[in-house]
Amino acid sequence: MLELAAELLDRVRSGTPYVVATVTSVQGSAPRRPGSSLVVDADGAVLGNVSGGCVDSAVVQACQEMLRSDRSPRNLEFGYTDDDAIGVGLTCGGTIGIFLRHHDPRAEPDLAAEPDLESAYADATRDAPVAVATVVRGPRSDLGRMIVVRPGRPHEGTLGDERRDEVAAAHVTDALQTGTSGTVDIGVADSHRREPSTLLVECHTPAPRLLVFGAIDHAAALAQVGAFLGYRVTVCDARATFATPARFPYADEVVVDWPHRHLQTQHLDGRAAICVLTHDPKFDVPLLTAALRLPVGYVGAMGSRRTHEQRLVRLREAGLTEHELGRLHSPIGLDLGARTPQETALSIAAEIVAQRLGGSGAPLRSGIARPRSTSRSQESR
Missing domain, CATH: 3.40.50.720 (NAD(P)-binding Rossmann-like Domain)
Incomplete structure (x- = not known):
């Protein structure tokens, strides 16, 4: 979503709710990489894309449904089969995973689950290094939890406990050094949790x-x-x-x-x-x-x-x-x-x-x- 930081900063400052759909995984051939996002806001505007057009309409519909009713974070998957060649899927033959998360700038802030995204978007728009890590797979109670990481500064937000935050922040800091967005698996041993989880790390770094x-x-x-x-x-x-x-x-x-x-x-x-x-x-x-x-x-x-x-x-x-x-x-x-x-x-x-x-x-x-x-x-x- 950081690729759309300027537009999302406008939504946060105007108090407009929005849903972000972000590519979390790619198997085989697919037109967009992890970290690519599509956004639908409460005014009906659509920003970005996650597939270059193949499944964007279906993703927009899912985002609109999330805005209207169930706001729980969720995962979607799209692929392609010869048996359903005209259905919703990727014509290039790949499979992509997509994570949907609802954001409401008007809601009472809960820094335990929602760090200051306005400042993260502002950093990205002025080309300062910043990364957002979101739990996209793992215990249901943790889905959608986020932390914001900047070089040389304490992270904001929490993924559920201090140890997990430390492990995640270390992984995100490594990703920031290379400017690479993607997923990171946090194991049970790493974070002292019973269930492993997967983080989607989205990085914005100055131009190489x-x-x-x-x-x-x-x-x-x-x-x-x-x-x-x-x-x-x-x-x-x-x-x-x-x-x-x-x-x-x-x-x-x-x-x-x-x-x-x-x-x-x-x-x-x-x-x-x-x-x-x-x-x-x-x-x-x-x-x-x-x-x-x-x-x-x-x-x-x-x-x-x-x-x-x-x-x-x-x-x-x-x-x-x-x-x-x-x-x-x-x-x-x-x-x-x-x-x-x-x-x-x-x-x-x-x-x-x-x-x-x-x-x-x-x-x-x-x-x-x-x-x-x-x-x-x-x-x-």
């Missing part, structure tokens, strides 16, 4: 960082793709003539500085991606020496295989270990046969996504990973 070093045409194309994917994009180059905002309209910032010096001023997490497009040893070696020692998710460098081998020699001389060198994606990108800067940017972005999500980069129809080769646009670099 994409740092592109080297103010070349490929950097302009990569900045555009990175912005489309939701990254906060920085382009950096020591040459003021080339590093201008006019050349990189899709970058959030364009920095004139020595690349390694600028990198050392940044606070980056495991979602950050660093792309080195300079292919000049005086820039590359100090920059990659610093980058490969940071806890970032991706470090890639442009250049042919020959350039890469020469670069490895220099990086070893600079003191990098084989483990650190093993993190380097070079030649950068997946083998798409790219020729233009735009095609090369697509191949780089595809590799970043595959690295982040654990994909193989292989064609889905084959299920077999193919060895990467240098894209044609890098052969001469």
Whole structure:
């Protein structure tokens, strides 16, 4: 529901009751992931979706029924069978679980079951890190209980007892560090309860960082793709003539500085991606020496295989270990046969996504990973 934080903040402040339907599980192929939400409010407005259209109408109907009568939290499941091809289900063949919960801003607040969602929504709208964890499976008396977690601050709300809150808050804090929404199972031993339960953890984190070093045409194309994917994009180059905002309209910032010096001023997490497009040893070696020692998710460098081998020699001389060198994606990108800067940017972005999500980069129809080769646009670099 945090993906709809701005709209829900309006409902809370106006005192409008609403029901949130959130995807909690996905099996097989499905268009939306855990944490995706659909909201129906008491005025009849519908926000978001949970299936891209396949079962949204049925979910809206269930939300409307909850608004009218039984407000108890509940789980729904939708799938697809050949025997009922025109019925309610997912045409893509998957199965999704959905959790429905009623919210009434006008009701007397009960912080034991309802933390301050207004402040959580407000945090998300101003791009501050925040997470909401909800019990979606477990003892019936616990369904719908919620806690709100922010980095470095005590959690709000309770899941039923102090020990369970501590365990849940630790799991949610871990999820916040990666910005990953999904479910977490809390075992009997963890929380000293007789029945296990499942939490839906919804995270909002600031946009991940994409740092592109080297103010070349490929950097302009990569900045555009990175912005489309939701990254906060920085382009950096020591040459003021080339590093201008006019050349990189899709970058959030364009920095004139020595690349390694600028990198050392940044606070980056495991979602950050660093792309080195300079292919000049005086820039590359100090920059990659610093980058490969940071806890970032991706470090890639442009250049042919020959350039890469020469670069490895220099990086070893600079003191990098084989483990650190093993993190380097070079030649950068997946083998798409790219020729233009735009095609090369697509191949780089595809590799970043595959690295982040654990994909193989292989064609889905084959299920077999193919060895990467240098894209044609890098052969001469």
